[in-house]
Amino acid sequence: MIQGHGDDAFRYEDIRMNFSSNIYAHADLTALKAFLAERMDVIAQYPEPDASSLAEVIAQKNHIPAGSVLVTNGAVEAIYLVAQMLAGAGIHQYKVSQPTFSEYEDACRMFGMEKGEHGACWICNPNNPTGAVTRHLPLDKYQVVVVDQSYEDLTAAQLMSPAEAVAAEHVIQIHSLTKTYAVPGLRVGYVVASESMISRLQHWQRPWSVNALAVEAGKWLLHHDVCVVPDMTAYLTETQRLNRALNQLPMIQALPTETNFMLARMEGATAAELKAYLAQEHRMLIRDASNFPGLNEHYFRISAQKPEENDALVAAIASFRQ
Secondary structure (H helix, E strand, O other): OOOOOOOOHHHOOOOOEEOOOOOOOOOOOHHHHHHHHHOHHHHHOOOOOOOHHHHHHHHHHHOOOHHHEEEEOHHHHHHHHHHHHHHHOOOOEEEEOOOOOOHHHHHHHHOOOEEOOOOEEEEEOOOOOOOOOOOOOOOOOOOEEEEEOOOHHHEOOOOOOHHHHHHHOOEEEEEEHHHHHOOOOOOOEEEEOOHHHHHHHHOOOOOOOOOHHHHHHHHHHHHHOOOOOOOHHHHHHHHHHHHHHHHOOOOEEEOOOOEOEEEEEEOOOOHHHHHHHHHHHHOEEOEEOOOOOOOOOOEEEEEOOOHHHHHHHHHHHHOOOO
């Protein structure tokens, strides 16, 4: 289970700049909040057992059958449901390339699966924590290919469409309204796959796993086609500028990225030490990435924010141990 994740500002006092989460920190959610304030009556009733009305909106938006969509309590519930379904179907091996989101492996192990070159392959695309994009999916090598596209709206790269996932039959595609609309507290995700695959997943999902406010918020966000980043092209350009600025520091190596976040390596100190320094001395928060399998204590992850904040972060890192 998730331990030591990003956005742990509750551990520190007065964090003013948050680079630790992969979500854009300056999304204007004023209109959504106003809408939900008018819909608070829904908390006095049970929600739909399967969030079917939201599934229908998602299906219409992506031009796929409603039976090919399963709404979940965030992408993480989808990950554990998929692992449970795979194990229940007799698929006992999984392939995960590190570093990547640790919940894939945790979920597989929870349901008795073992590492192997057959069975199911899990791919985060774009990948967390590196920001890299996989352009050629290994569709012919595995019984099932699970593609987590939670960060799909934070990259300019061309990715597999939901319609392509449905047509592939053995592909399970995971999506996150949480990431797209910067609403991590609402926990809204969904799975796209063939109707037969979705039917098998539904067998394992608990009823009422998605609350009524989350369903209402999801439908409103999709109907209004909300854009939480005013200019995505400019934002991704700014991310590349931040990447270059970090690489100009003698003790930092920032890896290439195709999304709004990046993985970096600290020489001569640990990521935990840098994180503590930035939080205590500069009221900035980064993600210590040492707990990602395949990485060590020198790695950290940051997401780009406003240009002036990014400049402040580079200056603060440059001042570390001077």
